[in-house]
Amino acid sequence: MKIRIKRTYFIEQLNDVLKAISPRTALPILNGIKLEATEETLVLTGSDSEISIEITIPTEVNNETVLEIESSGSVVLSARFFTDVIKKLSGDFVELDTNAQFLTHIRAGKSNFNLSGNDPNQYPLLPEVNNESSIIIPSSVLKTIINETNFAVSPSETRPVLTGVNWQFLDNEIKFTATDSHRLALRKLTDKPNSVEISNAIIPGKALGELNKIIDDKEDDVEVNFSQNQVLFKYGNMRFISRLLEGNYPDTSRLFPENYETKLTVNNSEFLHAIDRVSLLAREGGNNAIKMTIENGKVELSSNSPEIGNVEEDVNIGGLEGESLQISFNSKYMMDALRAVPDEEVAIEFFGTMKPFTIQSSNSYDVIQLILPIRTY
């Protein structure tokens, strides 16, 4: 393999592929990045065996030559080290020349590196994902969906299905659910013609987090293909593959109560700051619990930690209906939920001291956040 490639463009692509590569992999070759030059393209592949990313670099981008291929071939090079070298080189273009023993000569400016490479035949094959069952989502919408749900997946492997976001395909709607069993985020995508033949797929939160770092907040289409146990996202010149989580996702529909007892409307960022202040003490106290008291048309947040002190904060109210209430909740969950509601005005509906409560935009019902209260007595 002998190629010449535009350095700045190459660095961008390498940075994306790196997102699939974990420093703690069981298979040493997966510390590497696979480079494969054909007659017309250079394909970069990175994988940690759960997530795989494949990027195909053409010879021209926007009518500008980014890649010249003198001879085809392939090699696996230490991903992070190779990327560091390319980043620190000088010059606009960098030359790569791999010999039969996979020793790769890198030349740019006045620098000459020789890096030991590995046999690409030892690199595992990526899983096949057919494109029979697929949907198209604009990248900006996909980013929003991830931002509104992914934070709520469980960090614990105790119930593996909860570490993923459940994509549920209904007739004219897709529902995205994430829960760690203490709080839940639900996003709906409506009016989506459904060409998917499966009823649901559980995508690991970690994969969605990495995907979110790569895709742009634009209207570019992302094609999502599902197979039995893999999902493939096609985005521009990238193929992003993740395994799906196996198992049954819990039925969370029964969690949502009807007919609130108390409804509070607040300004999102003002309320977030108030929670943030009160949570300072709640955090020092150890359990993040803060108390909300709704009484006589007033809303007060408070927290108390015997050794440190206490705090009380009056909440600016946009609207208030229904019963008086005392409820305690985890302030971190509340802040996560408020950040995930994309609106300046939010409605919080309570169903009693011991029941889950919901947070959503006053204007849209596309996304709903649910939090279980903390029992304080």
Next chain:
Amino acid sequence: MKIRIKRTYFIEQLNDVLKAISPRTALPILNGIKLEATEETLVLTGSDSEISIEITIPTEVNNETVLEIESSGSVVLSARFFTDVIKKLSGDFVELDTNAQFLTHIRAGKSNFNLSGNDPNQYPLLPEVNNESSIIIPSSVLKTIINETNFAVSPSETRPVLTGVNWQFLDNEIKFTATDSHRLALRKLTDKPNSVEISNAIIPGKALGELNKIIDDKEDDVEVNFSQNQVLFKYGNMRFISRLLEGNYPDTSRLFPENYETKLTVNNSEFLHAIDRVSLLAREGGNNAIKMTIENGKVELSSNSPEIGNVEEDVNIGGLEGESLQISFNSKYMMDALRAVPDEEVAIEFFGTMKPFTIQSSNSYDVIQLILPIRTY
């Protein structure tokens, strides 16, 4: 104590005082910040028993009221937590009201915090430093001196004096020396009328590092006072006190050789980038060693790590005189030294393969960096 203070201004002062406070202190009260309101000022004190910072806040700054004192008094409050609270509050001003049990009521906007405080009489007294033996240095010059030397102090407590910078007071000159015994930084401040009665003082590198974060790159005067075992820096409304290191600083004057065998002149940032590239491989190899070969009017950097590969880089030469040379050195020390020479053109003088070499500006001899080579055979 009952006061009202401008929040943004208060936060700046608290951030400075925090630099003296260590989360790992043996004396629990030193986790706190002491606030002491007199009739006209509020004095903030923080200390980790090695460094102490005292800031005096007046009632007016630039004809603007920043502090109103209703009643004097004092209290010690948990430094980090109190600062976090002040930062997250809303409103321009914050009110502090401490009762006889040191419970402190903090009010701003719609928030009311009550924090447990401690008895200020339990707070240790700061060391006394008389102002008989003092010098004045502009803050910008002091910053430069610290930047040019402090990186070279030893991180190891094996020889405690080497963890500090030696300030040596000669007749018309002050010499600042830092060394970890593998490399050395020497800065001279000339034409400085000497009113200091001691011959030298070893100031801990850690203290100088924290001081450097507080003082601005301006022409404001810093008054430096020395007593037997303390140094006091007075800067604006701040008093910064550090203990001095005890013991004899080694005589490093014999380290500097005369009459170079080889002299190389290079562009500082170009050379720094070249070293940085070659060091990539040197770092992976483990010992940071890179080799420099000067031969036939050419200069080459190289590094070799059997498992990973090798690198060679031609150096752009500004000027070259003297003998051929092969020398190995620690690339990190070279990069530190180059960053600490404030000039685009640097002269590197070599005295043979096994002798220390020096790096300095081509134009000024105020600062000289010295590095011991690595024996590679």
